[in-house]
Amino acid sequence: MALPEVTVPTVLAWEDDPGEPPSDRMPIHRPVPDLDTPPLPTAIAGRAPAPDGGMPGSAAFRYWTAADALSRGSAVWGPLMPPGTTWHRTVGPKLTVRLDEGEDLNAYYDRRSLSFFHTTVAGVEVYSGESAEVVAHELGHAVLDALRPQLWNVASAEAEALHESFGDISALLAALRLESVRSAVLAETRGFVEASSRASRIAEQLGWALRQRNANGVDANALREASNRHFYRDPVHLPPSAPATELSSEPHSFSRVFTGAFLKIIAGIFQQQPVRDSEALARAAGISAVLLADAVLAAPVVTGYYAQLAAHMIAADQELHGGEHGQALRSAFVRHGIISLAGATSLTGEALREHGRGIAESGGPGPAAGEELSDLTIPGDVYGLVDGVAVTMPTEQTRFAVAGSDPAGGALEPAGPRQAAMAYIEDLFRRSRIGVNEELRAETSVVADDRRTRTHEIVRTDRGDGLQLLRRRFAARPARATVP
Numbered sequence: 001m002a003l004p005e006v007t008v009p010t011v012l013a014w015e016d017d018p019g020e021p022p023s024d025r026m027p028i029h030r031p032v033p034d035l036d037t038p039p040l041p042t043a044i045a046g047r048a049p050a051p052d053g054g055m056p057g058s059a060a061f062r063y064w065t066a067a068d069a070l071s072r073g074s075a076v077w078g079p080l081m082p083p084g085t086t087w088h089r090t091v092g093p094k095l096t097v098r099l100d101e102g103e104d105l106n107a108y109y110d111r112r113s114l115s116f117f118h119t120t121v122a123g124v125e126v127y128s129g130e131s132a133e134v135v136a137h138e139l140g141h142a143v144l145d146a147l148r149p150q151l152w153n154v155a156s157a158e159a160e161a162l163h164e165s166f167g168d169i170s171a172l173l174a175a176l177r178l179e180s181v182r183s184a185v186l187a188e189t190r191g192f193v194e195a196s197s198r199a200s201r202i203a204e205q206l207g208w209a210l211r212q213r214n215a216n217g218v219d220a221n222a223l224r225e226a227s228n229r230h231f232y233r234d235p236v237h238l239p240p241s242a243p244a245t246e247l248s249s250e251p252h253s254f255s256r257v258f259t260g261a262f263l264k265i266i267a268g269i270f271q272q273q274p275v276r277d278s279e280a281l282a283r284a285a286g287i288s289a290v291l292l293a294d295a296v297l298a299a300p301v302v303t304g305y306y307a308q309l310a311a312h313m314i315a316a317d318q319e320l321h322g323g324e325h326g327q328a329l330r331s332a333f334v335r336h337g338i339i340s341l342a343g344a345t346s347l348t349g350e351a352l353r354e355h356g357r358g359i360a361e362s363g364g365p366g367p368a369a370g371e372e373l374s375d376l377t378i379p380g381d382v383y384g385l386v387d388g389v390a391v392t393m394p395t396e397q398t399r400f401a402v403a404g405s406d407p408a409g410g411a412l413e414p415a416g417p418r419q420a421a422m423a424y425i426e427d428l429f430r431r432s433r434i435g436v437n438e439e440l441r442a443e444t445s446v447v448a449d450d451r452r453t454r455t456h457e458i459v460r461t462d463r464g465d466g467l468q469l470l471r472r473r474f475a476a477r478p479a480r481a482t483v484p
């Protein structure tokens, strides 16, 4: 008996991004995505259009491109979540995705849903939710929040930058799920995967749109270029904003240091594969993702956070692969100054094994049970506030004695948690990121009145004994100074 022919229904979607206008990219056919997949189920608000119902620019096309990106993002991270992981409790069982929340050049995650916007730039309609990379980036914020909720409110430029980096890594890994993208990357880079490629250029269309308004507000060929040479500095000593060619403590800018190292890790592991083909690139991306997810869970939220993450990725590789990729990891982190040379070479197999035993004895990775980040109350008058303000400091227990490179040689001494927290809140004010209600402002107040640029708010504590700094969302929109 002949089996009936089965036709798998498909949708049209962008592989990664609509591309910089004028773009000659063509959408590809993808299986109809299933969003309701544990442990990271998502749901797009509104009715699902018929599959294959629309071409680029239409609401139906936007829906299926976003759905495909969400499903690939969930496929990257879902298997790496520890058992029992759910979205942050205020998100609910499924993460709702709103694809067109009105006119803006923005996208954000606010612990309730993902929101995307549209606007017309130089005659081109730009929908942030039509870029698979922007969608996967925002999903990355929600995933990292599920893994490490301590990063949400901590007053640390480096922790916030890691959130942005994790979003871009999410976009990179979701793109590399596709064979067509992997082949394109291998062709464009001639197998030198750390070079600039379609996958390393994150969100070309949104980057182009922002460059029309401010030529040096974002990287020259994308919103952010993962193939970069940005070298670590303690963000406490960096300016609050800078042209895209330089590094600043602004989290999207500073995120590029870690994302740059991550791309080099994928490239280094790829180089170790006996046959360097598309399958090998998929394997290298998969191994790198596992090491990052492990490290995010285990690394303490402290100042010098990148260095701790780096050490924990090297430790995870020692445990899972016997240190097979240690050279690729050390080299990538040293090249970006994330760990000093001495720090990288101090992480010997024996030191890492000893460390692994230490973690096991203390009851597993992550903060010890009951451990809370501590608050610091700083005087409010400096910030034009009527009362002192409590901020959450990066004060978990450091496990590895490693730190970033001092460009002059040796290792940096990371700023203390108090200095990092104070620099962080000051930067937020300088970048107009904080909303403050009228009655909490002193007469010399300097605050953001443009709601769209805000990521934080200063509110009275529940106890009414002062003020506190609370995060409201992670937003893609850069500081007001760069976007009119």
Ligand SMILES: [Zn+2]
Pocket: 137, 138, 141, 163, 164, 167, 474, 475, 476
């Ligand atoms: Zn982001």
